Amino acid sequence: MKLTFYGQFVAGEDQEAIKPLIRRYSACGVGSVLDYSVEEDLTTEEAEKKELDSCTSAFEKETGKQREKRYSVHRKFGDRRDGVISARTYFYADEAKCDRHMDTFLRCIEASGGSSEDGFSAIKLTALGRPQFLLQFSEVLVKWRRFFHQLAAEQGKVGLAALETKLEVEKLQEALAKLGVATKAESQHWFTGEKLGVSGTVDLLDWNSLIDSRTEISKLLLTPNIKTGQLEPLLSHFTEEEERQMKRMLQRMDVLAKKAVETGVRLMVDAEQTYFQPAISRLTLEMQRKFNQERASVFNTYQCYLKDAYDTVTVDVELSRREAWHFGAKLVRGAYMEQERSRAAEVGYEDPINPTYQATSEMYHRCLDYILEEIRHSRKANVMVASHNKDTVKFTLRRMADLGIHPSENKIYFGQLLGMCDQITFPLGQAGYPVYKYVPYGPVNEVLPYLSRRAQENQGFMARAKEEQDLLWMELKRRLFAGTLLSTPALS
Numbered sequence: 001m002k003l004t005f006y007g008q009f010v011a012g013e014d015q016e017a018i019k020p021l022i023r024r025y026s027a028c029g030v031g032s033v034l035d036y037s038v039e040e041d042l043t044t045e046e047a048e049k050k051e052l053d054s055c056t057s058a059f060e061k062e063t064g065k066q067r068e069k070r071y072s073v074h075r076k077f078g079d080r081r082d083g084v085i086s087a088r089t090y091f092y093a094d095e096a097k098c099d100r101h102m103d104t105f106l107r108c109i110e111a112s113g114g115s116s117e118d119g120f121s122a123i124k125l126t127a128l129g130r131p132q133f134l135l136q137f138s139e140v141l142v143k144w145r146r147f148f149h150q151l152a153a154e155q156g157k158v159g160l161a162a163l164e165t166k167l168e169v170e171k172l173q174e175a176l177a178k179l180g181v182a183t184k185a186e187s188q189h190w191f192t193g194e195k196l197g198v199s200g201t202v203d204l205l206d207w208n209s210l211i212d213s214r215t216e217i218s219k220l221l222l223t224p225n226i227k228t229g230q231l232e233p234l235l236s237h238f239t240e241e242e243e244r245q246m247k248r249m250l251q252r253m254d255v256l257a258k259k260a261v262e263t264g265v266r267l268m269v270d271a272e273q274t275y276f277q278p279a280i281s282r283l284t285l286e287m288q289r290k291f292n293q294e295r296a297s298v299f300n301t302y303q304c305y306l307k308d309a310y311d312t313v314t315v316d317v318e319l320s321r322r323e324a325w326h327f328g329a330k331l332v333r334g335a336y337m338e339q340e341r342s343r344a345a346e347v348g349y350e351d352p353i354n355p356t357y358q359a360t361s362e363m364y365h366r367c368l369d370y371i372l373e374e375i376r377h378s379r380k381a382n383v384m385v386a387s388h389n390k391d392t393v394k395f396t397l398r399r400m401a402d403l404g405i406h407p408s409e410n411k412i413y414f415g416q417l418l419g420m421c422d423q424i425t426f427p428l429g430q431a432g433y434p435v436y437k438y439v440p441y442g443p444v445n446e447v448l449p450y451l452s453r454r455a456q457e458n459q460g461f462m463a464r465a466k467e468e469q470d471l472l473w474m475e476l477k478r479r480l481f482a483g484t485l486l487s488t489p490a491l492s
Contacts (some may be wrong), residue, residue, distance in 0.1 A: 001444050005451055009419040010037065011441045012051075015111035018441045029429030030437055033268060033415060034112045034118040036104050037440035039088050039449040048078030054092035055132050058239045070349045071139035071275050077346075080273065081449075083338035087270065088450050092126040095248060101127040102252045102377050106259055110293070113263030120299075120436060122268045123256060125280050128250025132242075137279035141208075148207045149446045151175050161398055162311035163318055166201035169321075205319055253283065257291045257298055266328070268384075271301035273336055285316060289325055296328030296382040303333035304364035313367045317374055317381065330384040330415070331368055333360055365395055375411050376403040384436070386415040393424055397433075407433045 001007075012018040022032050042050070053074035054062065059065070066072045081089045105123050112119035125134065152158070152165050154175055169191045173184045181187075190210060192204060249318065260267040269284045271277060284300040291297045302313055313329065320327035337353055344351045354360045364387070374381040385396050395413060400412060414435040416425045428435040 011439045013443045032439045033436050034108050035122045035440045036108045037088050037450045038442040038446040044079045050091040051078035052070045054130050057132050067139050070348045077343045087335040092130050109265050111266045120266045120268050130245050133246045134276040134279040139279040162315050166203045188473050257287045261297050268299045271303045290482040292326040296326040299328035299330050301330045303334035305360040309363050321365045327381040330386050332386045339430050372399050382411050384413040384415050388421045
């Protein structure tokens with residue numbers, strides 16, 4: 001395995017073993033995103049049981065009440081590895097295991113800081129706590145946004161971009177009173193003060209900020225159910241133990257972010273399934289608010305195969321503008337398409353994925369262009385273009401030139417997986433562009449579950465390998481005829 005598949009896609013067994021590769025890459029102008037890729041080798045039945053246990057709250061077990069279909073656990077999709085080929089998966093066992101994951105991530109951050117300058121380290125939030133909270137918080141955030149758009153529709157504002165949708169405060173107060181959420185007198189103080197309602201309107205960011213002060217306005221925890229017309233609580237009741245578990249998850253995130261800042265490493269929070277993602281994004285935003293004051297130390301990941309990717313990116317960029325912190329994003333196309341589509345069809349909710357690969361590429365370039373424009377205007381945004389698509393890389397290089405963003409500013413990074421697309425990575429590094437390899441590492445036997453799913457990419461990988469082989473053969477012939485066999489080509 002070390003001489004073949006493992007050797008191709010994994011850097012080594014531990015922090016010491018990977019150092020030679022990292023040094024070689026660094027000499028070629030290529031940085032590293034360290035990713036400890038150990039997974040528990042569970043059977044499907046074991047994975048399903050763990051998921052059902054860890055995603056069901058005590059309240060649900062006692063009452064039999066369920067969350068919305070999309071944010072409830074379903075046995076058929078309990079094994080989150082199914083149909084996912086390029087992302088490692090964590091299943092919750094207990095709090096001690098989450099602490100071990102945190103310790104592993106801390107060592108990974110230390111290794112990244114000790115092996116290269118301006119390195120990255122990747123983490124997954126499902127490794128740091130009980131996934132029940134991610135499901136519940138995601139449902140809260142989505143219901144809250146849906147309520148905003150329902151109120152916007154009543155004011156005749158349909159089809160506008162997320163940031164262009166603004167509710168008139170007076171009409172909003174009347175609507176809340178009419179729905180029975182709050183009287184006009186009760187809601188009066190919600191939309192006053194420096195931040196809210198000064199312009200006479202409330203946009204989605206203002207609306208989201210009301211969740212932050214939910215302890216003061218408990219009635220806002222009720223939203224109308226569109227189907228039944230009844231008011232329903234946004235948040236379920238947590239037991240004392242669940243409260244403690246949720247706080248521990250937030251504490252682990254805080255410890256990791258502090259360590260990253262101390263060691264000069266950028267912390268990259270990976271994207272996950274759409275039923276977890278609203279909560280993951282929101283919690284990552286909270287870390288960015290706290291730790292991205294001086295520079296972009298925490299990066300959020302945006303999956304551009306999602307229909308709402310552009311709205312999410314623009315709203316988050318606007319929040320960073322208003323609060324004057326450094327925005328950090330990694331853009332990917334997405335890793336969960338087959339599973340997401342199948343789950344949406346089976347469970348019965350709208351498919352969240354763009355209909356075609358072309359539509360996803362257009363979404364990717366649209367999101368990327370928005371961030372590039374922000375970099376040009378403020379120089380406080382940062383983006384990693386995590387893509388093996390050469391057209392996307394060319395698009396980025398062209399737009400950087402158009403906007404006058406020089407590679408040495410270190411605002412735009414490129415990323416590819418270890419063992420893939422070297423014909424993109426190394427010319428970029430040699431030409432002075434900040435480029436990184438996503439570097440998985442870990443003991444052979446413990447990385448096998450991750451590698452076995454990577455093997456499913458073989459067909460696509462072999463097609464890319466054939467292209468790389470043809471390019472290498474063309475370059476070899478060119479050098480032989482030119483008598484420059486030992487020289488290194490510049491990026492054309």
